[in-house]
Amino acid sequence: MELDIVALSRFQFALTALYHFLFVPLTLGLSVLLAIMETVYVMTGRQIWRQMTKFWGILFGINFAIGVATGIVMEFQFGMNWSYYSYYVGDIFGAPLAIEGLMAFFLEATFVGLFFFGWDKLSKVGHLVATWCVALGSNFSALWILVANGWMQNPVGSALNPQTMRMEITSFFDVVFNPVAQAKFVHTVSAGYVCASIFVLGVSAWYMLKGRHLEIAKRSMTVAASFGLASALSVVVLGDESGYLTTENQKMKLAAIEAMWKTEPAPAAFTAFGFPDQQARETHFAIHIPWVMGLIGTRSLTTEIPGIDKLEQQAEIRIRDGIKAYDALMQIRAAPTLDGVAPAVRASFEDLGHQLGYALLLKRYVDDPRQATDAQITQAARDTIPHVPTLFWAFRIMVGLGMFFIVLTATFFWLSARRHLDKYPLLLKIAVFAIPLPWIAIESGWIVAEIGRQPWVIEGVLPTAMAVSSLGASTVLLTICGFAALYTTLIIVEMTLMIRAIQKGPEPDNEPEADLISETLVPAAE
């Protein structure tokens, strides 16, 4: 990739999004864990659960601050760096972002203040409500941002309006209940829960190894292991892949993830390992497991999964249809009124308008797609193949780690049930070293989703290369350097504060043991 404005804008977006997403999953999961811990406190009246809520709350707060700060960057960047995108699809894409703000951010941000400052100002139940509002708010926000992202992957409920030269909404219902968005939501929030669970598990394991705060560590591990196991299962079972085949558009992503260069007779084999070679279009040293791919991908033994070769041929056909749609669109836009357009032209646009995006792929090579040569069309069809090795590896890292999280949380769930949490130091050490792994899995997941969609920013509708603002490359380079410098400083500060807070450990709670009655009435859950 040369240093053009498209490459730079993509780099900046990837940088800021991957960075923002270091903080979001922990917020998502930890907010729910805090709410669970505080619920136990309110129900049993045992002070230790309040102490736990406060302690994990401090870590939550350090993480939350940067999550919020870097989130504003994401929202502003669409307009700053992707102005044609914002113009072209703002009618659809803007709505979920605005709803996210109204429904989620206000709730989360208003009550997070009470969570920290309201311990002495609210009743027990009042404070618990505030904590649940924070958890609800952060999870609602995931819902709406994934409705927006799901639409980028599978743009339903919309059509191009030739008069305004942009996509406009035709069914809000379809956009919200987009199957890809729903699958993504469950997958992503579950991943956030796993992330927070492994974090709590690992930090508690460290306390246990050091022989500190044992009572808090044990209880935290029990909560984290059970919540983490349920979430880790949900991540895999309700994984994104179930959503891929529900739509035509995601087939190329699936083929690239599996490095399926050629269409195989059903049921296709799964490539467990290998080195995909984009130039030669083959996977070196591949280890195939027969039937598995067909089963995972189609839940049948007879349905064929198209390979990259077949999808590329389809893309070429679509590009040629797209050129006809482009021609019709230009005639419609040139006419003074819609009534002045020849019926044949209008019919052609109605027939082929949904392939218009494929003609726009040619804009990289020629100003007017109608003038494209056969060689350019072939090249544009080849462009529809994303970078296979990246996807192949990112996907396998994500799935491998996902499996590991199930094993890890299941082990600790079992240990906790047997009251053996402190018996196996080796397992505790593994839990400590597992702390960074969820982040690696999650960032890999982002790469699979977003690199897998290339060359599109809106699958089949708008190529990424067209979506950028008309900015100078040096301007974007400047802001990349600015973000990189600030973000590096912040992550150092954040990590230092996190580690100091963990080393310091939970504050002793001086409040007298309250509600002795409820304790005798409710047999201790521990």
Added chain:
Amino acid sequence: MILHQLIDYEILRLIWWLLLGVLLIGFAATDGFDLGVGMLLPIVAKTDTERRVAINTIGPVWEGNQVWLIVGGAATFAAWPPLYAVSFSGFYLAMFAILLALILRPVGFKYRSKRESARWRNNWDWALFIGGFVPSLIFGVAVGNVLQGVPFRFDPADMRIFYEGSFFGLLNPYALLCGLLSVAMLIMHGASWLVLKASGPVAERARSYGSLAAVAVIVLFALGGIFLALGVNGYNITSEINPAGPSNPLLKTATHDGSWLANYRVYPWMMIAPALGFLGAAAALLAMRAKWEGATLLFSKLSIFGIISTVGLSMFPFILPSSLDPNSSLTVWDASSSHTTLFVMLVVSLIFLPIILAYTAWVYKVLWGKVDEATVNDKSGHAY
């Protein structure tokens, strides 16, 4: 979706123009005092305890307040996509500076109290000052540029946006005047908040600086009006306009030879807005001197409401005029989302805005009362 036909397209556009104003005013009236407190921090609070008093008055609420800005951005994206696309990409480096400043703010609040070191805390105090000053100034400078027109145009072939200005071009005298007005306005607002919520020397100093700021608001707002009348041309739509037509700015023609004061001749009731801007600031000044603490904040809000409304009403129906190609200018009638999107978003807003206002009010009620040295030195460790 047939339901959206219940409300006419032009009515929806008008409602969304008003809602854009509501969100901007909501942001300035709530997060505005957080920005103001950030700017006042180095001068109203000298010792660490005093600074903590000032910071903890906004500690529990600034996060919710900031959402007004986030929702303002997102609602612009949803309801006025061309406005969002042109302004955010056109003001690219200015937006970048705002982002950097806004990133410093949350981490400043959260991290300042995590260590005892005086140097650590002093650095974060400067971060909070920058986090208040830079956005306040740039938002005002941006409005000053919008009033003069912004150098952008649409390519008629595919509606791609081209912007032909530079960052330093934004820093012209009239825009800087507007920037100063914005800074003065938010300092007045931050001081009004501190008078109400802080105590001791912090509140006393806030009273003095706030009074100064209120005088500055009156003077700068008057200067802004005079220059607007004498030195800044308004825009005119010169073709027929269909208020329910497609959102394509190039379907009209416009010129840059009008006057932004023309609306006040046609609709004299609009004079209420600038009047509120002046009277609110004067009343805030009076209340500050007379120590009517609650009223000060209310009057300051009224002044903000008047000043921001003045800008919107003067430009109506223009939202973002183009100095490069007046025909590309964005107006209320040709820069909105589709009929369906505006309708859906209105329904969503009507459901959620009352809920938001209700729980926000409840939270402010829970946090009622002054912050003093005893509060921040309370050993429970809840304060920043």
